[in-house]
Each structure stands twice: as C-alpha cells, then as structure tokens.
C-alpha cells in the first residue's frame with residue numbers, strides 16, 4: 001500500500017461511520033457536546049422593554065423635569081401602570097418600563113425631594129438605559145445551528161431561549177487497548193525488559209476534554225489469539241483504539257488480529273511523521289483506529305485522527321483540529337517524503353521546535369504546546385518565516 005495523505009485519510013475515517021443518533025440531554029449534561037438540530041427561541045429576550053439601570057423611567061422630551069414620582073417597577077414584580085405625562089416611575093435593573101416611558105434617568109444623576117424628581121445631568125437621547133423587547137432575540141429566531149458545539153455562552157443562550165434540554169449527539173464509547181509484552185500498568189514495578197504503559201493514560205487524558213466515555217481494556221500481550229479476543233470484546237464500543245503492534249515486525253499482531261476478529265481494514269500507512277503505521281477500519285458498528293505504539297506517534301495520531309473521530313461521531317460539523325499561522329523563532333530543516341508534525345512551543349520570539357523530534361522522546365514532547373505542520377518535500381525554513389501550527393490542548 002502506498003502512503004495515504006493525511007487529509008484523505010481523515011476524510012476516509014469520517015466516511016466509515018455516520019454521527020451517532022441524537023438524544024435529548026438535560027442542559028447540565030450538554031457542555032461541550034454538539035447540537036443534533038437547530039435550536040429555535042421559544043420566547044422573546046428581553047420579554048418586554050426593560051431598564052438596564054436603577055433609577056427612574058421618564059419621557060426624554062420632558063427633560064430635566066420636574067416629574068412627580070408615582071409608580072414603582074422591580075424585576076419579578078407586576079407590570080407597572082401606563083405613565084401619565086409629567087410623571088416618573090421608580091424603576092430597578094431588569095424591570096419593565098411602564099407604557100409611555102422611554103428613557104431611564106439613573107439615580108446617581110437624579111435629585112429627589114419627596115415625590116418631586118429632577119435630572120441633574122445633560123439631556124439623554126430617547127432609549128438610553130433601556131433594553132428593548134426582543135432586542136437580544138425574538139420568538140422563533142434560530143439561536144444555534146445543528147453541528148455547533150455547546151460552549152458555556154451558547155448554553156446560556158439556549159437556556160434564555162427557553163430550553164431545559166437540548167438535542168445532542170450521543171456520547172461515543174471509546175475502548176482503549178494497549179499491546180506489548182513489555183508493558184506493565186502505570187505505577188507497577190518495571191523489571192529489566194519492561195516499561196510502564198503510558199499510552200492509555202495519555203489517550204484517556206486527551207479524551208477527557210471531549211464528551212465521550214472511555215473504557216480501558218488494559219494491556220494485551222503480542223499474541224494473535226489474545227489480541228483477537230480483546231478486539232471482539234470491544235465491539236460494544238463506538239470507537240476502538242489500540243496502540244502498538246501496528247508496524248511490520250513479527251510481533252506486530254494488530255492487523256492480523258483485526259482481520260481474524262472480522263474487521264474490515266480501510267487504510268494502513270499514512271504519509272506523515274510521526275505516525276506512519278496508523279490503520280483504520282470497521283469492526284461491526286465500531287470504527288477501529290490502530291495507533292502506533294511509540295508514545296509521540298500515538299500522541300500525534302490521536303490529535304489528528306482519534307479526537308476528530310470522536311467529534312465526528314458525537315455530531316460535530318467541524319471535527320478537524322484548528323490551525324493558525326505563526327512566525328518561526330529558529331530555522332527548520334527541509335522535510336523528506338512525509339508531512340512532518342513537529343512538536344514545538346510558542347516562545348516570546350516565536351515558534352521553537354523541541355530539541356528531539358524522535359517519536360519515542362516523551363520528555364521533549366512534554367514541552368510542546370503546538371505542532372508545526374510541514375508538508376512533505378518542503379525546503380528549509382528560516383527564522384521569521386510563517387508556518388502553520390496546530391495549538392495543543394493545555
């Protein structure tokens with residue numbers, strides 16, 4: 001198989017399975033999820049012309065008074081009676097204006113003597129300190145579009161629009177499988193020949209930022225039967241992810257085990273560095289992603305494929321990571337025949353790639369807060385050149 005370009009592999013991955021069915025989730029369970037359909041306003045906001053300040057509702061044309069203070073209007077109280085000419089209504093922030101009033105004189109600029117009121121500042125334009133009915137949004141306005149992620153601000157908007165629950169994509173179940181005879185669980189003793197398995201903990205930490213449920217199926221030895229059984233056990237998940245055993249060595253069991261378990265491989269080997277041995281396919285209703293075992297390769301391929309796949313299946317209309325442009329603080333060598341995803345950080349003087357770009361260099365990876373995207377066959381880049389970067393989650 002020839003090496004597949006990254007964008008093509010991402011498109012093929014999304015084509016393997018549609019977004020999961022929608023469900024109605026209470027607002028408290030919506031954070032970070034994606035809307036399955038448009039959200040319309042069930043009410044006007046504000047519901048009436050409301051005061052934006054504590055003070056007096058008056059007619060601006062009667063400035064500077066004197067007015068006779070008659071009624072009072074407070075948020076949550078009853079709608080005040082219409083305001084006769086020459087009169088003012090004591091009013092508080094968020095309260096409805098009486099009919100006839102059009103402007104709020106704030107109390108700091110008012111002189112009051114009993115029920116006699118005058119303005120002590122310059123005339124105000126009509127409508128000052130008033131929030132007009134439906135000026136934020138009106139009944140039946142489309143507040144949010146399907147496929148939008150529910151940020152805190154959008155949750156506020158939906159709630160003010162009258163919603164207590166929203167239609168969102170179901171949370172994908174993601175099963176993690178670590179493979180390798182050399183691996184021991186985090187924190188366990190590491191006799192010679194063994195090392196702690198870090199990939200599942202790293203992937204779970206990356207996935208914690210997304211609306212999904214992670215099931216860690218633990219460490220599976222480099223054994224065809226054991227790996228086949230682990231994959232079969234994982235088919236109730238929506239996404240199955242393995243790390244390790246993805247390459248061409250005698251102990252790399254993932255591809256044969258996937259075939260043995262009944263999986264249909266869609267692609268293997270991507271034109272990227274790190275991450276070349278990445279593979280994907282379907283196993284029952286689940287989408288399978290086989291990530292390389294090197295921790296840096298697993299990190300980069302999870303950033304470019306696993307997190308986007310979770311977003312896609314959870315209903316995102318824009319599942320790919322965002323990129324931006326930035327200036328280099330140091331030169332970069334020319335690239336070879338694969339796209340480079342260099343681990344880098346944003347320094348005071350610009351972007352700096354970390355010291356080691358080896359796909360097993362975790363100490364260097366831990367310094368990175370972005371990836372520099374360098375297409376295959378790029379010439380060297382000089383200090384001050386603009387490059388494309390992909391900011392990483394903190």
Ligand SMILES: Nc1nc2c(c(=O)[nH]1)N[C@H]1C(S)=C(S)[C@@H](COP(=O)(O)OP(=O)(O)OC[C@H]3O[C@@H](n4cnc5c(N)ncnc54)[C@H](O)[C@@H]3O)O[C@H]1N2
Nearest residue numbers: 178180196197198199244245246247252276292293294297
């Ligand atoms: N002859 C070739 N050899 C290799 C090729 C190739 O094309 N031809 N590709 C290389 C590339 S690129 C990569 S990336 C690696 C990926 O190999 P695997 O996915 O088969 O990974 P493993 O061999 O199982 O492990 C690689 C490395 O990572 C360590 N590892 C594995 N799992 C974990 C884990 N859960 N936590 C921490 N560390 C882990 C493992 O001990 C190995 O050191 O293949 C190249 N070889």
Ligand code: MOO
Nearest residue numbers: 274275276297359
């Ligand atoms: O693709 Mo491997 O991830 O280059 O080391």
